[in-house]
Amino acid sequence: MNKVLITGAGVDKTSGIDFPLANKLLTEVSRFINGDGSSFEKAVRNALPGLRFDFNRFINNEIENITKKDIDQLKKIVELVSEAESKITDVNDLSKKRGLVIIKLFEKLVAIRNASHIDDETFQLITEAFGADFTESDFIIDIHKMSLSETFKLILKVTLKESLVSDGNPIADAIASHMLDIEQLLIQKFLGFYSHNQADVKNYIYISWCLWGFLVWKQNQVLSNFQSGSMPFYANLPKDVDAITLNYTTFLANAGLENVIYFHGGLSEYVRMDTRQLLPIHDLDSIDLTAFMKGEISSNIDFSNSIVEEQKHVIPSMVPPLKLKPILSHKYIDTWARAAELVHNSEKVVVIGYSFNSADEHFNDIIRNSVTRKYDIVAPDVLSDAFLKRVEKVFGVPVSNFSNTKVQGKDAKTTQYIRLISAYADELDIGKLFSE
Structure with a gap:
């Protein structure tokens, strides 16, 4: 034994x-390849002719796909940013103010999803009145096909890009920890083999x-x-x-x-x-x-x-x-x-x-x-x-x-x-x- x-x-x-x-990890890797590891990153890229991937493009794609996240994922982002914001004691701190903005915007996105959901009573009434053929969706609005406003996109881009290039911004790190997941990224790309x-x-x-x-x-x-x-x-x-x-x-x-x-x-x-x-x-x-x-x-x-x-x-x-x-x-x-x-x-x-x-x-x-x-x-x-x-x-x-x-x-x-x-x-x- x-x-x-x-x-x-x-x-x-x-x-x-x-x-x-x-x-x-993803934010730390990005900082590394843009700093001490820049020559290493260039050597990796040179070994891969025609490579199109870069972390900035990945960020943009993640922002575009926010409306595809389910309600629990959106709530998790609110939770993480709220926790980070609460630890900033200076009410005039720019990061704290940005955190409050992001919390409010995501809460509105959550509210839209919640308001669009067809409750059980309405769902049953639809079935009785129109039949099962009219109950394919649980939502009134297909939020997956909606797009974020340019204001919301720009706020998220600025925040996430800060997490890739600088230290000391807890709000950027909090939102990046959920949206920029290198493990999920590796899983998606590994399937290419x-x-x-x-x-x-x-x-x-x-x-x-x-x-x-x-x-x-x-x-x-x-x-x-x-x-x-x-x-x-x-x-x-x-x-x-x-x-x-x-x-x-x-x-x-x-x-x-x-x-x-x-x-x-x-x-x-x-x-x-x-x-x-x-x-x-x-x-x-x-x-x-x-x-x-x-x-x-x-x-x-x-x-x-x-x-x-x-x-x-x-x-x-x-x-x-x-x-x-x-x-x-x-x-x-x-x-x-x-x-x-x-x-x-x-x-x-x-x-x-x-x-x-x-x-x-x-x-x-x-x-x-x-x-x-x-x-x-x-x-x-x-x-x-x-x-x-x-x-x-x-x-x-x-x-x-x-x-x-x-x-x-x-x-x-x-x-x-x-x-x-x-x-x-x-x-x-x-x-x-x-x-x-």
Whole structure:
């Protein structure tokens, strides 16, 4: 029986490491390619003849598609912007005023959708008076075919573009976190490999390498800031545990853990898509990103054949966050099987910084089939209603079964097999969790 550590994105958000969470990745990548990574981005673009994608065009498309969002998505934008606006105490702050404008505009959009909805009583009356043929739509107005005013569009464009080029605007970051989702973007474009859509293939290659470049650049910045063995959280991990990470970073291996499974792939390999061959990326911690792209990667990309299946494509070995995991290489079949085996044979599992999001249902299923193991689940929001619902869904344990307790001085809930501990990754003695 072994002890297993599972880490998610929240671990790399630890103070001093400060990697962005998924909902901020696109804005951070955009800032990178317009700043320190500009020469790298140019090399990526030069390797993809005829590439049309750019982040500004993506923003414009997202704005045009706002009326296609459902009511819950619109309300979520209002919620995020309202939360950001409420934290700005200066009533004369320009960001606060812009936040109030955006809240009012989105509330009006929500009101239009709500007012257009045909209630159950009216729906039943229509059926009785005109028959079922007249009940194809739940709305009086097809809001999907409506367009936003130029005023609304311009306000959103200005706000979202601020999130791509500058720091310190919480309103821009809040709205961008929902509207500019790089995971959803990668999912949409990855399908081009199956539909043989050349534009989507090029877009995916471009976006994924830009993301890879940012992550490597950010990782090397973090590593250069700490002496060996001094990195927050990672420096204090017990070395006798097996680890599974949902992150792409190499911090666990750098910390000296010998058995680390990168469930979603990592930064140190790339995949040739026609042969599914995994190729190593050497000296990652000292790599010249632009030279690597101009030399090795661009020479392995070939669009000269008009038939997509006959072309050569290479992408970073990072599995997109699809519920249905694509097989980038046969290695991943083995990787996922080994991860399942580790969890199923474990004595104790400590999960830190992983949210059990539905995008990771493949991994959640591994947990779901190992619920008789002892689990410690650590996250600052682990006791929130939303997190508790996800735990209930994955583990099949009603929230009412949990009792309040304390673990290492932190608020927690516990059942026979599960402890939910409200804490940041670096606030606990992880070794002690495994021994308890």
